[in-house]
Amino acid sequence: MSNHEEEAVVRPLTLAWVRRQLDAGERIVRSDALPGGITAEMRRLTIRTRDGGTRRLVLRSFVDPFCLRYAEDSLNREADALTQLAGTGVTAPGLIAADPTAAQCEYPSLLMTHLPGRTVLADTGLEDRVHQLARQLVAVHALRPAVRPPEYTALTTADTVVPPQCADPAVWAAAIDVIRMPRPAYEGRFLHRDFQPGNVLFDVASAGTAGSRITGVVDWASVSWGPVDLDVAHCSAILAVLHGPAWGPRFAGAYEEAGGVLAAAGSERLYWQVRDALACSEEVRQVARPWREAGRTGLTTRVVEERLDAYVRALMDTPH
Incomplete structure (x- = not known):
């Protein structure tokens, strides 16, 4: 067997x-x-x-x-x-x-x-899927449950971050200092808490093509109540590692185009973006394993860590 x-x-x-x-x-x-x-x-x-x-x-x-x-x-x-x-x-x-x-x-x-459809991790058709993902996440955040799920839990602390070997120590030290700051005030919303391409199913016939259709969202085991910025930051970080650093900011932009509202202050957005990006540092090797098993064999440990480092550097270089 x-x-x-x-x-x-x-x-x-x-x-x-x-x-x-x-x-x-x-x-x-x-x-x-x-x-x-x-x-x-x-x-x-x-x-x-x-x-x-x-x-x-x-x-x-x-x-x-x-x-x-x-x-x-x-x-x-x-x-x-x-x-x-x-x-x-x-x-x-x-x-x-x-x-x-x-x-x-x-x-x-x-x-x-069981829901129909499959996850799509390929680069082909990504532009269209990013907008689909953004619209779907706006719909999730619009839900008003009769009973609120538990408050979100931070997935990392300043002391548990694991900078990649390729990382610039000064940049990562500055990023860690960001999450040492007091948590920004926020208006709570219904969060999936692990919304990313691996947990969204697309119609098999259209998956990977323009006009693809989402058939469902799975893995609700981390559902929480918290800031929408956190869900957006998580999907952004995963997209940056899976498809390239530029896709992180592009997803945040697509979320706003779809009607989502992020924190008004740039410093507050940075806090949530950096918090989730640094959380990825602790599990990026583990997350990349099923991607390789699904056919993305080029996503080696070195590649995913380099992409995460480039994404963190981009976040820290953006004026806020």
């Missing part, structure tokens, strides 16, 4: 739990490991329906010892988010069931519907 096949096998207790969530007469006929997961195992389950048709579900399970400490909070956030997103203008998976404390499964797990 290949590693991919082994990863696709659902553990006995979890399998029994999933079966209890199915309709009468339904059965699981296939399990496939989904690529791209960093914090959790992701599996696509094909279900044979009573009438002979099929439908698909997605199973998320937290199994990594480090990530297990966050599993209950993450799965509760995702379950709450999927419940509140149902019927809104933002397409997300539908919640089937959740076992955040592993009361019934081997590991904390969540079962949800």
Whole structure:
């Protein structure tokens, strides 16, 4: 059995739990490991329906010892988010069931519907996709949930930043000083908190072409309440590393063109932009691994670190 096949096998207790969530007469006929997961195992389950048709579900399970400490909070956030997103203008998976404390499964797990489409990480068609992403994020921030998710948590501190080997120490020291400053005041909004190309699905027929259509947004495990600048900064930083430093500022511009409103003061924008860019320094190697597995083999550790360094330098060189 290949590693991919082994990863696709659902553990006995979890399998029994999933079966209890199915309709009468339904059965699981296939399990496939989904690529791209960093914090959790992701599996696509094909279900044979009573009438002979099929439908698909997605199973998320937290199994990594480090990530297990966050599993209950993450799965509760995702379950709450999927419940509140149902019927809104933002397409997300539908919640089937959740076992955040592993009361019934081997590991904390969540079962949800499967959305059509796929992620697109190629440079081709990026200009159009950036505007699509910006419009989608504006729609996310426009949501007014009945119950607010938890306040956002900063993903880095001045003491945990990991400057790349290629970095200019003086520039990064100045960037670190930026996040030592008091946090700017902000008006809270509904945040995805990990909105980036790897968590947005596009129609398979149009993906990578002009006129592509977003079919849904996934991975709501970090949903939070906080400044929209933070979501924009995160997507900007990921785009800068994935496609090149110039795409970070271009996404922020596209967000405003789509009707989004960022912090008025340049110093406040810089705070959020730098905060998330520096947070990427701690995980950029880990983030790049699934990109390479998805075909972006040129995104070596050296390349992604050089791009992150160039993006941070660009942020610090921009007048504020």
